[in-house]
Amino acid sequence: MAIINCPVCNKRISSVATQCEFCKTDFADGIDDEKLLRKAKNKRFIQIQRLQNFSFLFVMLFATGALVMYLGITDQDETLNLSGRVMLAAGFIGYVIARVKLLMAKKK
Numbered sequence: 056m057a058i059i060n061c062p063v064c065n066k067r068i069s070s071v072a073t074q075c076e077f078c079k080t081d082f083a084d085g086i087d088d089e090k091l092l093r094k095a096k097n098k099r100f101i102q103i104q105r106l107q108n109f110s111f112l113f114v115m116l117f118a119t120g121a122l123v124m125y126l127g128i129t130d131q132d133e134t135l136n137l138s139g140r141v142m143l144a145a146g147f148i149g150y151v152i153a154r155v156k157l158l159m160a161k162k163k
């Protein structure tokens with residue numbers, strides 16, 4: 056028995072293990088490349104989808120911030136306007152970060 060790296064998640068596992076204890080990849084019928092490739096692709100797909108969800112959430116935050124800021128214009132209370140600005144800025148920055156990460160994930 057030796058310690059090897061799992062070909063999918065790269066964590067250290069036993070060479071005789073039939074399943075990776077971390078990512079639950081089955082090795083019972085041998086480590087077959089096509090299966091691993093599919094698994095890796097699937098993992099990337101999930102990552103891309105998560106990033107798309109994130110960027111959508113940030114767009115929503117941005118839009119909400121714009122709305123709050125608009126509502127705050129007529130309001131004497133400055134905090135509404137200020138919180139709108141903060142949401143607008145956070146939404147914008149978050150969206151840009153999510154988009155850049157998405158671009159990098161797709162390029163891989």
Ligand SMILES: [Zn+2]
Nearest residue numbers: 061064075078
């Ligand atoms: Zn693994």
